[in-house]
Amino acid sequence: MFFKPVIPLKFGSKFLGLIILFTAFLATLTAFAGVFTLNLTARWEKELANQIVIEIPFSSNMQYEAEKVLTYLQTNNASNIHVLKTEEQVNLLTKWLGSNFDTSNLPLPIIIEAEAKKTATLTDLKTGITILVPSAEFSSNQDALKELKKIATTTKWAMLSALFTLITTLSIAIFFASNSIFMAYSEEIETLFILGATPFYILRQFILKIVPLALKNSGTGAIVASLVIFTGGFIVDKSTLLLGGYDMLYAIIIALGGTIIITLSAAIYCANNFLKHFAR
């Protein structure tokens, strides 16, 4: 009899169900946005943070200076070293200046792309190269990344605030919904106490009703939200569906787990308060 409710509670579960469904839907969207932003930032950081572009200005001895830089890079923890060929530079310029522009007489610099290995930092590389070739100029993705990080951090806090608001709203809604259920069943609860039921026994009757309700509705909410995300992703980018790795899975786990835990906690908290009143 442990998992079978003794009292067939027929309380209006539509309102409670809708609250759970709607919260799970919003929580999944929010959690997905949060997880996705954090993962994207981490990916950008991993892929771009250590990249550096070294430009040796056009001069008569730029070949010699380039040799010095290359030797330095090869012996000082740099990898993926790539010297841009003249055709590659011309190709890049053509996009800006048009194909009719004569680039043959342009004083093109030597451009070297490299990536600092884990043990080295971009600052170390810059300092070393500047000593060898004082005229060398550098550009890295650090500035852009800083901006991206700011956006990601802001987004992260916005998501956390949204989740917190959702949790609070859900908790309050469940608390009051549970309270009205208990009020509606106060006579039955009183009779159960008189017949010798413990508060835990009575609580179990309600939990056995609320758990399937929470599971069903939070599941539906999460599935609907997933479909929205998948559809959105498909519209934006048909090949990747906007999703990287397990972002979606994590979001569903967070939203589902969160909604169910909050629903049960709020209901149990409410029940405990309510039953204390009857217990004596």
Place this chain on the structure above:
Amino acid sequence: MIIELKNIRFNFGSHHIFKSLNLKINTTNLYFLTGANSSGKTVLLKLLGLQLKPSGGQILIDDKVVNYNNIKELAKLRQKIGFIFDEHKLLTDLNVFDNIALPLRIMGENERKVREKTNSMIEWSGLKDKTRKMPNELSSSEQKLISIARSIIKRPQIILADELTKDLDSQTNQRIMLLLHELVKQNTTVVLSTHDHTWANNHKQPILIIKDHNVHLS
């Protein structure tokens, strides 16, 4: 079961029902409880049934003070008490069978035994053809029978009944009294509250009379 009330005080707001009530029920018997209207018959039954907490004093069961803060212990004690309500208090969402079976299920009785005992109680009540009916489909006297069956099914050590005969015809009344006498023989104490002194006197059983905020045994 020995129930003792020591210096019990009970009041609703400023209205005193009992000021210093002392009562000891230590002999298995069938007691009648009488008194004027609003003298406190139902309150006394509810105090004995541990449904109300006294404003002062102590209730002892088998020489042990009842601790109203120990919810588990209180539930265990209530399982030993059968209460027949004046207003039946049947659960409206449960049918006849499930209402009668409820105390056994609360006590965690094996479902096979629950069925056996419930069916025999239904047989006794004469409502075999109404097993699946809901309380609102029954007459008041049928509801009373279900309420009695529900309180007896767990074989309580004490039965407290509030205005037992109110909705019953004389034949059913007689049948219930026979059953209660049988239970007394099997070591169950019964306390029946009634406003009908004559009916109580006719049974030649000890009578508890509430008078002047106290209880007297006659």
